[in-house]
Amino acid sequence: MREVPETRREFLKKLGIVGAGVVVCGSLGLTKAQASSRKKLKDKIKIGHIAIFSGPFGTYGELQKRGSMLAAEEINRAGGIQGSKVEIIYKDSRAKPAEAVKQARRLVESEGADFIIGIDSSGVVLGVAQAMPELKKLLLVTHAATHKLTEELVYKKGNKYVFRLSVPTYQDGTMAAIAAAQLPAKRWACVHPDYEYGYASWELFKATLKKLRPDVEFVGESWAKIGTTDFKPFISSILDKKPDGIHTVEWGVDLFTFVRQAKEMGLFDAVRYKDGYAWINPMGYSIDAMEALKKEYPEGCWVSGRYLWQYPPTELNQKFVKAHYKRWGHLPAYSGATSYTAVYLIKHLIELTQTLDVDTHIKTLENLAIYSPVGEMLIRKEDHQAVYDVPFGQIKHDSKFPIPVLKNFFGMPAQMYFRRPPFTETPPYTGYPPFMSL
């Protein structure tokens, strides 16, 4: 099992040979004097932030907003972007692709947005991404995970306006399977939400786990619609398949309901092994889930997120966590951290290029290395995906913290488990990729 700190050093070493641009998101970059000496490009740099602000998943918009607003406040306090104030306009996607596309159009065409960031949910992001070439603005995705976005829309169809700063389903499927392969469980079953994200994660999970552990079987699957209030039928049908490992990408309110009912009906007990539970929940360490479930989520389950406030243990991350806690009274959620990174990235992008020209921005972003609270990212040129690793960990109840913490981190450098162009081979890969084609 790899130790996380070692992989981080390796990753830095890899970044060292890149030789492309490096920006630090979360630090102000230019001094106030430097910034004011530069040419002001616009009175206000407007960023449209589209997320879910209503309905059962309305929390997710709030979690993102905490990150982007904190970044904007920090930047504006320090003099803005070369003297231009940053203004973030928040729009509710209502979790509907058509609504999100409408909001994106409105942002660009009538409210003068220079960039669009955000987007929760895989279904929504595919819709908005397809509208971007027509709108000719950058979309920096900070939450939605489907790998179709980067593999198909960007890599295969050449939609160059879309970049993703959050981890794709490689985390929920591939890395989940690498973590699962370390566990004794041999009979895996799933309980997933019945849409794109659930299916994508399960396919990746099966492929990688089968590669690493030819001895495992996939004994059952359950597909619950979003907003299920009664998981009992799904849990009992899965229990009947006698699994000893569970993979679930349930998230948000559905996850709360599922964990409570699974605990009651004995699904956790069914997957118990000597060091915990063979329970892999890639979105389990989402802040909202931890705040709602607290100690109800059993100790010893394997969970992750698209960023964990405990990881990476860098000064930059700790500074961000403290600022976030001070501003909002909550630990940062993954989508908050990626939204924070997105706003800073926009600042650095403008300062680096001295322009608002979108084509220049695209060229600069491709192969750019970013040092941010979520870790060292490399934006891959081929698919516009930010490559960074997030480990899995086991839940531990610790009364010193407002929510459970993670222990026994288990991770791998992102290059080893992020699918590589042309996206035909199943990860994990052996050795580092030659993906820097400079």
Add this chain to the structure above:
Amino acid sequence: MIFKGGSFTATSLVSFISGIGGAFVEMVIFQILVGLSTAMLYWVVSVGLTFIFGVTRVLNFAHGSFYMLGAFFTLTLFKWTNNFVLSAALGSLAVGIIGLLCERGVIRFTYSLPVAFQLVLTFGLVLIFEDLVRFTWGSVPQMMQPLGLGTVMVAGRRFPIYSFIVMGIGLSLWIILYFLLLKTKLGLMIRATISDIELAMANGINPHLLYSFSFFFGSLLAGLGGAITLPMCSASLGMGERIIIYSFIITVMGGLGNIKGAFISSLIIGVSESLCALFAPGLTIAISYIILAMILVVKPEGIYGEA
């Protein structure tokens, strides 16, 4: 071996059945039981909608909001009182009163207007309640402490005791409605109004009083549905949107305004979803629509016809 750790008279019957098909039958029986508990929750909420429609002919979109309010009221009351039964009772009652106020305050002005006005108005109420809840409780879904009632072994599987209680509430509601409608004068007035409002008025029945009552009672049931969901899942914004779809499916499937129809359709939807999760997991999301479509093709007026 169906009811472990409990002495039920059904034991011998069920063990006889499970003797025939063994594990398979046990599995199916358990899945049906699980489906019945889901069905009873659907029934409690959808009968409220059916009742309101039966009496007033208003399709109340805000019914889902009342369900959400029931959950949030109960959540807060439980924090104060630490008594779930009391909180659920007071919470549902409060929702009943809000339903009554909505009827008296705005909905009654639309009785004589085309149905589109009612739809727009009640949809407006949905938006208002959604924002009021966000304003009061915030947008973060909230969970109640688990009741911790535990489980019993049924067919070798753990079944939550609380789900038996939900089933009990559903069946009691059926009995209460039966007596209310068939054995009381109020019930007679309600039935008369449902079947022919003009004749009822000619016989001295004041329909406005009945309209108000039906909104009070129907909303109370929505609130009760929200309250009894709370120990199983969180109170969240938009939770009403999800249940309202089921309530409409059930109401239409059973026959608009038909209470017996609502009961039967709740059972059909709950059990078929549960069995679908076992036998055709990929279809679970679609099964209620498929059944609704099939029934409407055969009987366009619903299982029991419009009341």
